Amino acid sequence: MASSLTLMRRSCRFVSIFATTSRQSSSKTLAPPSLQTGLLLFLSQRFHDVETVLSWIPWLKNRVVRQKNVFYGYTQKNFGDNIATAFYVLSLKGGFRFAGQSEWFRSDKRGKFNWDFMNHRDSPVEEVDVSNTLINYTGLDNLVKQKCLRTLSLSGCTQVDDWFLSRLHVFQDTLEELDISHCPQITEGGLAALKNLRVLRRLDVSQLPRIQNPGLVVILLEEMLPQCQVTAAGFDHCLMDRHTQSDSQAQAP
Amino acid sequence: MSTWRGFCMTARTAQGFHVYSKCIYKHTQLCTLGFRKINTGRPVQSDFFKDLENQFKAFREKASEAMPGSDWTPFEINRSLPPERADIVIVGGGVIGWSIAYWLKQKERIREGVRVLVVERDPTYAQASTVLSAGGIRQQFSLPENIYLSLASADFLRNINEHLSVLNEEPVDLQFNHSGYLLLANENVAHIMEENHKTQRYAGAKVALLSPTQLKEKFPWINTDGVVLASHGLENEGWFDPWTLLNAFRRKAISMGVYQCFGEVTGFRYTTNPMTNTDGDKVEFQRIKYVNVQMPNSLEYQPVECAIVVNAAGANSGKVAEMVGIGLGPKDSMASVSLPVEPRKRFIYVVHCPDGPGLDTPFIIDYSGMYIRREGLGGNYITGMSPEEGEEPDTNNLEVDQEFFQDKIWPHLAKRVPAFECLKVKSAWAGFYDYNTFDQNAIVGIHPLVNNMFLATGFSGHGLQHSPAVGRAIAELILDGGFRTLDLSALGFQRIIKQEPVLERNIV
Numbered sequence A: 001m002a003s004s005l006t007l008m009r010r011s012c013r014f015v016s017i018f019a020t021t022s023r024q025s026s027s028k029t030l031a032p033p034s035l036q037t038g039l040l041l042f043l044s045q046r047f048h049d050v051e052t053v054l055s056w057i058p059w060l061k062n063r064v065v066r067q068k069n070v071f072y073g074y075t076q077k078n079f080g081d082n083i084a085t086a087f088y089v090l091s092l093k094g095g096f097r098f099a100g101q102s103e104w105f106r107s108d109k110r111g112k113f114n115w116d117f118m119n120h121r122d123s124p125v126e127e128v129d130v131s132n133t134l135i136n137y138t139g140l141d142n143l144v145k146q147k148c149l150r151t152l153s154l155s156g157c158t159q160v161d162d163w164f165l166s167r168l169h170v171f172q173d174t175l176e177e178l179d180i181s182h183c184p185q186i187t188e189g190g191l192a193a194l195k196n197l198r199v200l201r202r203l204d205v206s207q208l209p210r211i212q213n214p215g216l217v218v219i220l221l222e223e224m225l226p227q228c229q230v231t232a233a234g235f236d237h238c239l240m241d242r243h244t245q246s247d248s249q250a251q252a253p
Numbered sequence B: 001m002s003t004w005r006g007f008c009m010t011a012r013t014a015q016g017f018h019v020y021s022k023c024i025y026k027h028t029q030l031c032t033l034g035f036r037k038i039n040t041g042r043p044v045q046s047d048f049f050k051d052l053e054n055q056f057k058a059f060r061e062k063a064s065e066a067m068p069g070s071d072w073t074p075f076e077i078n079r080s081l082p083p084e085r086a087d088i089v090i091v092g093g094g095v096i097g098w099s100i101a102y103w104l105k106q107k108e109r110i111r112e113g114v115r116v117l118v119v120e121r122d123p124t125y126a127q128a129s130t131v132l133s134a135g136g137i138r139q140q141f142s143l144p145e146n147i148y149l150s151l152a153s154a155d156f157l158r159n160i161n162e163h164l165s166v167l168n169e170e171p172v173d174l175q176f177n178h179s180g181y182l183l184l185a186n187e188n189v190a191h192i193m194e195e196n197h198k199t200q201r202y203a204g205a206k207v208a209l210l211s212p213t214q215l216k217e218k219f220p221w222i223n224t225d226g227v228v229l230a231s232h233g234l235e236n237e238g239w240f241d242p243w244t245l246l247n248a249f250r251r252k253a254i255s256m257g258v259y260q261c262f263g264e265v266t267g268f269r270y271t272t273n274p275m276t277n278t279d280g281d282k283v284e285f286q287r288i289k290y291v292n293v294q295m296p297n298s299l300e301y302q303p304v305e306c307a308i309v310v311n312a313a314g315a316n317s318g319k320v321a322e323m324v325g326i327g328l329g330p331k332d333s334m335a336s337v338s339l340p341v342e343p344r345k346r347f348i349y350v351v352h353c354p355d356g357p358g359l360d361t362p363f364i365i366d367y368s369g370m371y372i373r374r375e376g377l378g379g380n381y382i383t384g385m386s387p388e389e390g391e392e393p394d395t396n397n398l399e400v401d402q403e404f405f406q407d408k409i410w411p412h413l414a415k416r417v418p419a420f421e422c423l424k425v426k427s428a429w430a431g432f433y434d435y436n437t438f439d440q441n442a443i444v445g446i447h448p449l450v451n452n453m454f455l456a457t458g459f460s461g462h463g464l465q466h467s468p469a470v471g472r473a474i475a476e477l478i479l480d481g482g483f484r485t486l487d488l489s490a491l492g493f494q495r496i497i498k499q500e501p502v503l504e505r506n507i508v
Helices: A002-028 A035-046 A048-061 A063-068 A073-079 A081-091 A115-119 A138-142 A162-171 A188-196 A214-224 A236-251 B002-015 B021-039 B044-065 B095-107 B144-158 B160-164 B190-203 B212-218 B242-255 B314-323 B402-416 B463-479
Strands: A095-098 A125-129 A151-153 A177-179 A202-204 A229-231 B085-091 B116-120 B181-185 B207-210 B229-233 B259-262 B264-276 B282-294 B301-311 B341-352 B363-365 B370-375 B380-385 B424-436 B443-446 B453-457
Touching (some): A035 A048, A048 A063, A073 A081, A081 A095, A081 A125, A081 A138, A162 A188, B085 B095, B095 B116, B095 B160, B095 B242, B095 B453, B144 B463, B207 B212, B242 B463, B301 B314, B341 B402, B380 B402, B453 B463
Parallel strands (some): A125 A151, A202 A229, B301 B453
Antiparallel strands (some): A095 A125, B363 B370, B443 B453
């Protein structure tokens, strides 16, 4: 009885997965899966072990992100908030500038950096450039203590999402420049949270692939942040296209 | 057919007089032959053999199905029937029910450790409160339990793809809008708002209090007349697509092996054990043995043998509880306390206002009870309001009272945001609240007299936003025997027996 039941369930599952895959491919006209994916799919439907191992893959892929964004509690306890932030930013292969100094501390391509920043315990961090790094929501824990942060560049960060933007309200009294261009996860829902940044002067929202109507969104952003200069390059041809589309849609009914 | 004939005719006329008549004859013959082959089918004789072959094939298939090890039975079985046995039956396949199912599977120690069945009445979810809600999440409550539930749920929604991603399926996109809630208070309730704010900050919610001047500075389009204090949620607040969340829970739970059944729970088979307490009073304990699940549009039903029942039937959970005899006992005894949950109809109106506030529109809740939020970027907003206690609309249907908007909502709306003086109602819908008439708060926990029925109901409009955390709490209660992460014992059924309401000191 039990075996027959499991068999039935297996077969049901088999069918359902097939049904879903076929539906997906029909709706999106995806190419049929490669031999390797197809084989893995087949094996995962057949054997629970393979399914479990496959379910570990996203976790393993995220491991680097998690390691990069751990809370630098030890550094913070022993060397203070500023050093913790600095160390975190440099470990991410980013760069920063202390308040009252003109030179930037940056790490090179290999992630090596100059340890001189350890001498500036009492200077708060004023500018942070973490573009093209793996910073995410949890990593922001290392930055939130900075009360003088004026510039934040997040250009090309793959892990920056709407929840990240909604948490930027901690810098609401100081943050003047924000660059979130080329972030693949940001949508309109997160941009609405930038309302909390009271003193924002410059905002770069170029090339956000998940924004549906960039032309409209940029206008709405400018309306929402009247003091702020919004840069939205890279949408050019896209902007025109969307505009004509939305115009024709508006005229249709 | 006529077109084909016409074609032949034109062919014939085109060939005209220059060609032999024989040739023309041949041509038409060919045409008609081809036509016949397409339409009238094969000769009768070959049909007979073909049919026989097919029948042999079908017989062979059936015989192979009947071999030991397959699930074929000589009796016709309805495939949509629920399994005969399940460990846990969840009554109600709304977001709470599926969340509980997901967490039960998440917490099981071994594969197939618990057999969970979710029974949902309506496969289209046409009347489900989950999908008819406004879809907001906020931390601005006064009860610490509610604040913690919202915080835990927001945390879940943030990491939703770590929790609810299914192998070989697309990731979940909730379309979360981080605009926050804006609660407005007049002078009568400002002190309550201040106290609530303290509780919220203490619990870890990021909420800011605004004076009318600050409010005007932040949202210039708001009319601050009558507003003494406002509180704006900065983080983890906003709204999202309820249908996506429900489907994500369902997809994940089914992929983990939860059984889904579309049918209606029409009754329970239960045993009754009379006992005497220390005061000498007789107390009757019930224990549910079977849940009767009736198939939609038929009289066929299946009793499902089960160990534990979870009542997550939302607005109808009062009726489900009555089926076990909750609230039907003799007067002044514990058994006479019914589950105080009943459906209440609430209207939601979609209005179009091209000159309305833009991207920064938060989820505004006025002290009059009116709420409004943005819907998309095209100048659409959805708005609603709870009616007065004495003017509850009829709950037999989901028809919308259009007058309600004109008479009750619009004046408040236009007063608060003057841009809404000219607007157009585009559509409207109604949905049910699972309204807790006792104290408008959730009832989470085991029923003291029916000792295998767990309750997760009575959320009074907060079910969607609390669903991830409540699902986890119920799963902990069932599998671990107590609350592990969030202590929700204050929201148990005991408070109703003791007549100690846990009221939300909200300004609305």
